[in-house]
Amino acid sequence: MGSTSQSEEGLSGCSLKMPSYPSNCLAFLNSPPTIQHSQTAHVRLNIIIVGAGLGGLATAIALASTGHTVTIYEQAAELGEVGAGIQIPSNSTRLLSRLGLDPYLGKYVTEPETISFRRWKSGAVIGLTKLIPNFRETFGAPYYVIHRANFHTALHERALDLGVSVKLAARVVKYDSQAGSITLADGTSASADLIVAADGVKSIARREVDGSDGPSFERTGFAAYRATVDVAKMKADPEISWLLDRPNLNIWIGNQRHVMTYTIGAGKSFNMVLSHPDNTDPLTWDQSTALGDMKREFQGWDSRLEKIISMIETTIKWPLVSGTPLSRWTTGHLVILGDAAHAMLPYMSQGAAMAVEDGLALSRSLTKLTHITHLPHALQIFEKVRIPRATKMQEASLLNGKLWHFPDGPLQQARDKAMRPETVGETFAHSPNQWSDPATQMWAYGYDAEGEVERVWMEDWKGSVRSQL
Numbered sequence: 001m002g003s004t005s006q007s008e009e010g011l012s013g014c015s016l017k018m019p020s021y022p023s024n025c026l027a028f029l030n031s032p033p034t035i036q037h038s039q040t041a042h043v044r045l046n047i048i049i050v051g052a053g054l055g056g057l058a059t060a061i062a063l064a065s066t067g068h069t070v071t072i073y074e075q076a077a078e079l080g081e082v083g084a085g086i087q088i089p090s091n092s093t094r095l096l097s098r099l100g101l102d103p104y105l106g107k108y109v110t111e112p113e114t115i116s117f118r119r120w121k122s123g124a125v126i127g128l129t130k131l132i133p134n135f136r137e138t139f140g141a142p143y144y145v146i147h148r149a150n151f152h153t154a155l156h157e158r159a160l161d162l163g164v165s166v167k168l169a170a171r172v173v174k175y176d177s178q179a180g181s182i183t184l185a186d187g188t189s190a191s192a193d194l195i196v197a198a199d200g201v202k203s204i205a206r207r208e209v210d211g212s213d214g215p216s217f218e219r220t221g222f223a224a225y226r227a228t229v230d231v232a233k234m235k236a237d238p239e240i241s242w243l244l245d246r247p248n249l250n251i252w253i254g255n256q257r258h259v260m261t262y263t264i265g266a267g268k269s270f271n272m273v274l275s276h277p278d279n280t281d282p283l284t285w286d287q288s289t290a291l292g293d294m295k296r297e298f299q300g301w302d303s304r305l306e307k308i309i310s311m312i313e314t315t316i317k318w319p320l321v322s323g324t325p326l327s328r329w330t331t332g333h334l335v336i337l338g339d340a341a342h343a344m345l346p347y348m349s350q351g352a353a354m355a356v357e358d359g360l361a362l363s364r365s366l367t368k369l370t371h372i373t374h375l376p377h378a379l380q381i382f383e384k385v386r387i388p389r390a391t392k393m394q395e396a397s398l399l400n401g402k403l404w405h406f407p408d409g410p411l412q413q414a415r416d417k418a419m420r421p422e423t424v425g426e427t428f429a430h431s432p433n434q435w436s437d438p439a440t441q442m443w444a445y446g447y448d449a450e451g452e453v454e455r456v457w458m459e460d461w462k463g464s465v466r467s468q469l
Helices: 054-065 090-098 134-139 148-161 205-210 231-235 238-244 287-297 303-310 351-366 372-403 410-423 438-445 449-466
Strands: 046-050 069-073 085-088 114-119 125-130 144-147 165-167 172-176 181-184 189-191 194-197 217-230 249-254 257-264 269-277 316-323 334-336
Touching: 046 054, 054 069, 054 148, 054 194, 054 351, 085 090, 085 148, 085 257, 085 351, 090 134, 090 351, 090 438, 090 449, 125 410, 134 438, 144 148, 144 257, 144 269, 148 165, 172 205, 194 205, 205 334, 217 231, 217 287, 217 372, 231 238, 231 269, 238 303, 257 303, 269 287, 269 303, 287 303, 287 316, 316 372, 351 372, 351 449, 372 438, 372 449
Parallel strands: 046 069, 046 194, 069 165, 114 249, 194 334
Antiparallel strands: 085 144, 114 125, 172 181, 181 189, 217 269, 217 316, 249 257, 257 269
């Protein structure tokens, strides 16, 4: 039968053997006698993270919290985030709270009450998701919006307080996954037990993992203008000032276009993301004409929305891409995560949340190590948990890009009719509004990245035990 298993050794020195007759009487031995719930790593690793964006910082916090020594290498000379607002859904706020971020985020976040989907032409509400108190009650965590720069600041401060070292103006040009080392643009190198590449959508580490020189992402045929509006201007106009009465999200949806809006900065700024079709090469874009181009894209939409758009003074146009799915995220001493592994459309507002989940899942998997030689197995468990989750979220994001963008006609009418029950408080079993759809809600916002790692490790342990019986 091979080596003696725990089942054979039994309890208190008794000798137990599986009976020859059909029985489950020893099933209790399929659970380990002491289940690890420790938040502290048994094997303390020296870890390098490449990239000090939201995903890199969240991962650094998760790893440092469990006792690892973490150094971040960031190519920028100064830390900062480009962009405006970002959403932090409940599956992410739950994890951030576990990482001790509540006091760091508290002064920056806004908790919207609802998400309203609106008809592109009239602004009439056609879909409604109640966030307060529903998401706290159902998923045990709030749903926030925040300015990206403030989110980044909070993560940075927490990382520093945990002893994370951040090296700026340190551009990584080469990875050696087998040696566990990086080479910088200035020719210097550094090594560690583990290299975590959170180096974004243009990741060079991804090529080391994938072994391919192909593109790391696919164009989706969409681009987005990002901008903010001074709320003082909006408050002065009664026709649109009502949008500021409560901290709600409002999304106007129409043919191949949508506009997402919400207040950030404790209500001091009105955030806007304006998505539209664009198949041209971003290298040909002229940002100096972006403001006029944006206004032309949404001519003829709800007059109130057009009025707000007219108040935008500056904007930046961004290409919207989706990462090419990978079958693996790790090789040797190297692992990729965040946008490097799974860039996605922002249409589920889950891009940064997936990176936070990645960081917590990696940290939890590493706490299971009892010897550094088991590192490859811990990384395999991480992959097994995270690749399906991120790939499915990419799919959900792409699907929203279709559900929101129907031209007026039968599909649009059927979609709006299917969302109507949620707007009037009726019971419903499904909805094309994925924020409200009960099954999608539970999958997206009820997901526990750390719990999934625990489950897969447990299954792995049980499989190991059974193989010895």
